[in-house]
Amino acid sequence: MNKKSTTKIADDAPITQADISSGRLVLRKRGASGAVLPAKRRINIFLDNATLEYFKTKAGGRGYQTLINETLRQAMQAENLEAVVRKTIREEMRKAA
Template sequence: MKKEYNLTKAKRGSVVSARGKTRITIYLDDAVLAKFREQAESQGKGYQTLINEVLLQASTQNTTPVTEESLRKILREELRVA
């Protein structure tokens, strides 16, 4: 170990920057987060990685936007089953 260190060019924060990623804060339901953590553990990956993969997949699918009419139709079908 050196007796003295030159910290004039030192920076606070992580040593390795996460290129291509941005830190955000997001609120998720506890049940949703628990489900992702459970799935991630069974797949041997991090839950945040799994959430990222699911969001990316959902954002690239060619789906039609949800309209009030389509939402009502889905709800009627689901309530009929229940």
């Protein structure tokens, strides 16, 4: 009963000295895919007081920057979706003509 377990404790790749020297840390989501979490950059942005208060109120004071980021991402995806829908409609109209 003194047999040692061979189960791996962590599924992340070991950290090397090169990783430490470069100053970059890549975190992975837990799960089978091991997808890399998207990188974020720190920026300075000027917003209207009303805009800032809206997001702070909606987020409850904490996490308002994440909410702003999600809103911007949704706007980008909606723009891409709109372009795809327009292209599809044009193609279908050409086929029907």
